[in-house]
Each structure stands twice: as structure tokens, then as C-alpha cells.
Amino acid sequence: MGVDTAFYSIEPTPYGGRGAFARHQIAKGQVILETTGPYAGVIFRKFRREVCGACFAYAFESGKNKWSVRLVEEEAVGGAGLWFCSSECRDDWISERVCNGDITWVLDLYRALERLIDQMSKAGRKKVKAANSNPFHYLENVSADQITQSFLEATWKQAEELSRYDAKHEWTEELNEFELDTVRYILDGLVRKVSEHLSSTVKSDRSPHGTGTWEDFAQLQDNELPFLISKPYLLSSHIKTYLFIRHLCPLLKRSKGSCSESQTSISKISEYLETPTFVRMLLSRDPGNVFGIWDMAPEGEESEMLGWGAFTFASYFNHSCIPNIKKRRDKQKLIFYTLRDIQQGEEMCISYTDETAPLKERRALLNRNWFFQCCCAKCHDEQNEVAP
Numbered sequence: 001m002g003v004d005t006a007f008y009s010i011e012p013t014p015y016g017g018r019g020a021f022a023r024h025q026i027a028k029g030q031v032i033l034e035t036t037g038p039y040a041g042v043i044f045r046k047f048r049r050e051v052c053g054a055c056f057a058y059a060f061e062s063g064k065n066k067w068s069v070r071l072v073e074e075e076a077v078g079g080a081g082l083w084f085c086s087s088e089c090r091d092d093w094i095s096e097r098v099c100n101g102d103i104t105w106v107l108d109l110y111r112a113l114e115r116l117i118d119q120m121s122k123a124g125r126k127k128v129k130a131a132n133s134n135p136f137h138y139l140e141n142v143s144a145d146q147i148t149q150s151f152l153e154a155t156w157k158q159a160e161e162l163s164r165y166d167a168k169h170e171w172t173e174e175l176n177e178f179e180l181d182t183v184r185y186i187l188d189g190l191v192r193k194v195s196e197h198l199s200s201t202v203k204s205d206r207s208p209h210g211t212g213t214w215e216d217f218a219q220l221q222d223n224e225l226p227f228l229i230s231k232p233y234l235l236s237s238h239i240k241t242y243l244f245i246r247h248l249c250p251l252l253k254r255s256k257g258s259c260s261e262s263q264t265s266i267s268k269i270s271e272y273l274e275t276p277t278f279v280r281m282l283l284s285r286d287p288g289n290v291f292g293i294w295d296m297a298p299e300g301e302e303s304e305m306l307g308w309g310a311f312t313f314a315s316y317f318n319h320s321c322i323p324n325i326k327k328r329r330d331k332q333k334l335i336f337y338t339l340r341d342i343q344q345g346e347e348m349c350i351s352y353t354d355e356t357a358p359l360k361e362r363r364a365l366l367n368r369n370w371f372f373q374c375c376c377a378k379c380h381d382e383q384n385e386v387a388p
């Protein structure tokens with residue numbers, strides 16, 4: 001799978017799923033994983049002028065209000081929705097993601113997205129009574145016990161069928177900020193997938209430190225079912241997001257790229273959007289696996305989440321309320337290091353939440369956001385104190 005390192009191997013855990021186990025004794029303070037950057041990610045729409053799309057530098061932390069380097073200099077403000085702190089960062093972004101540095105198709109894609117958002121806002125302002133109004137509204141009131149695998153399959157099938165003719169009509173539903181950010185995250189993943197498909201200069205790094213490939217990303221735990229049982233109202237949001245993205249296909253056909261490689265990329269991305277398969281894959285690996293991209297506020301001070309990213313190989317670390325490893329961010333990299341000496345065969349765990357919070361709070365958070373009941377020694381001891 002390409003995720004084993006010199007320090008640990010990925011193996012099944014006694015409580016289900018996989019985890020990282022030390023190959024040998026490891027000293028305190030040892031860096032065990034340093035990732036390059038996320039496979040797919042997004043900077044929240046409201047921060048995208050202030051956070052570099054490549055290294056995640058926050059303008060305010062450099063004494064600036066916003067960044068001004070765009071994907072292409074002549075691009076109208078807002079065109080691609082990506083800003084960088086320097087031309088070096090922009091060039092890094094391009095060389096990492098786009099075949100032969102040809103960004104025409106990526107610009108076409110993001111321009112089409114902005115046009116679609118514009119269409120949506122105008123429809124909202126005119127309060128258009130949609131002829132093709134969303135038949136999935138009923139999902140907003142779906143309950144947890146209705147969410148089963150077969151219910152999900154049937155709903156997605158229905159969405160796929162509807163999308164075939166619906167995508168020919170104007171999009172009139174409103175997407176909220178979170179849904180629009182999710183759209184960006186999905187497109188970021190699909191841009192990677194297209195580039196891998198056409199790979200001549202884009203060589204996805206499959207070492208544990210790299211971003212991995214689509215295949216590696218697909219190996220992550222699929223959390224669609226537990227996630228939607230925990231938050232049933234979000235099924236409607238997932239379906240809406242897919243139907244919205246599906247509307248990009250006809251828009252892309254209209255804006256032809258200049259060279260043949262660009263046109264192949266556009267056809268490929270349209271092909272990926274024609275069924276929900278790939279969008280659903282990105283949606284199902286997001287919950288429970290992605291990491292928030294936080295600002296660099298000093299420890300102990302309040303920090304702000306600027307976006308999120310799927311750092312593929314970093315998603316094999318389980319949680320413990322007595323963690324033995326911790327992560328820090330350095331630009332776009334996540335760095336994991338040991339908090340104490342670790343014995344051979346010991347599982348290496350981070351803390352997903354504030355492990356100093358009371359047991360009840362920790363349990364509720366872990367259950368709501370990561371869908372499990374923690375059985376670590378600390379939870380065990382605290383549970384026994386409550387109910388001797």
C-alpha cells in the first residue's frame with residue numbers, strides 16, 4: 001500500500017480497522033512522518049484571498065491583508081479563486097498538480113465553476129421559481145434510522161438518473177458556504193485524478209511522505225454510512241453538491257481549451273462527473289480522515305480553521321486520549337513526532353480532540369465526528385471512577 005515507513009507499519013488493530021505500529025523502539029522527539037501536502041483540500045471561500053493556496057501562509061501573520069499572486073496574472077480578480085503568497089508558490093502548485101504546466105483546463109474548470117455560482121446567485125436574487133426544483137428536499141428531514149446502505153445506494157442512483165437531464169437546465173438552488181467549499185475540495189481531488197491519468201510530468205509521490213495517488217486515497221476508511229447516520233441532514237447536502245457539480249459538464253463543453261491535452265483533460269473531468277462515483281468517493285473519505293488547516297497561533301491561543309485537507313498517508317493514525325505522538329504544521333506539511341519513548345509493537349496514536357476535556361465531552365465529540373467509542377486506558381479508568 002506504500003504507507004509503511006522505517007518507523008512503523010500499518011496493521012490491523014485489536015479494536016477494528018488499521019493503525020500504525022512501531023517497528024522498533026523509538027526515542028522521544030523523533031519525527032516519524034513528514035508529509036508533503038494534501039492530496040485534495042480546500043481553503044475556505046472566506047479566507048481564500050488571505051491564505052496561500054500552496055503553502056497555506058496566512059497573510060495576517062505576515063502583516064498583510066491579503067495575497068495578490070494569481071494563477072495567471074491577467075486573470076480577472078476572482079477568476080480561478082486561488083491566490084498565492086509568491087510566484088514560487090504558484091509555480092509549485094502548478095507543477096505539482098498540472099500536466100506539463102498547462103493550466104488552461106484548470107482555469108476553464110474554475111471559471112466554469114464561478115459562472116455556475118454566478119448563475120446560482122442571480123437566480124437567488126430574482127427568486128426564480130425553479131421548474132427543476134430539487135426533488136431531494138425531503139432528505140433534509142430524513143432520520144438516522146432511515147439511513148442504511150441500501151437507502152444510500154437507492155438515493156444516489158436516483159440522483160444519477162435525475163442528473164442526466166437536470167444538468168441541461170439552469171441551476172437555481174442555493175448552495176451554502178460549506179457546500180461551496182466542499183465543491184472546491186471535490187474539484188481539487190478530481191484535478192489530481194485527471195493529472196494522474198495524463199501523467200507525463202506530474203508524478204504523484206507514493207512514498208509515505210508524498211500526497212499519494214487516487215488509488216492510495218481510495219484506500220482510506222470509507223465513512224459515508226456512519227457519518228450520515230451521525231448527521232442525516234447532510235445527505236441532502238451531498239446530493240445537492242453532486243447535482244450542482246454535474247452542471248459543470250455542459251459549461252465545460254462550451255469553453256474549449258486551446259491545446260489537445262487541455263481538451264483531453266476537460267473531457268476526462270466531464271467523464272468523471274457524469275456519475276456520482278468519484279464525487280461520492282471524495283465525500284466518503286472526507287469525514288473522519290481529513291485534517292483541519294489551522295492558522296499558526298501560538299499554542300494556548302485561540303486559532304482559526306482556514307480549510308481542510310486529505311493528507312492521505314497521515315490518516316492511518318488512530319486516536320488515544322493518552323497520545324504518544326503529536327502533529328505540527330510547517331507550511332503545507334504535517335509533521336508527526338513522538339511525545340515519549342515508544343516500545344517496539346506499540347500503537348502510535350495522536351489525539352483527535354482535547355484529551356483533557358471531561359470523559360463525557362470527549363466521548364460525545366469522538367462519536368459525533370469520528371464515529372467510535374474510545375477504549376483507551378484513560379477512558380477505561382475514568383469510566384470505572386464514574387461507575388465503580
Ligand SMILES: C[S@@+](CC[C@H](N)C(=O)[O-])C[C@H]1O[C@@H](n2cnc3c(N)ncnc32)[C@H](O)[C@@H]1O
Pocket residue numbers: 015016017018019220221223288289315316317318319320370371372373374375376
Ligand atoms: C483517521 S482514521 C484512522 C485509521 C483507521 N483506523 C483506518 O483503518 O483507516 C479514523 C478512524 O479510525 C477509527 N479509530 C480511530 N481511533 C480509534 C480508537 N481509539 N478506537 C476505535 N476506533 C478508532 C475510527 O473509525 C475513526 O473514524
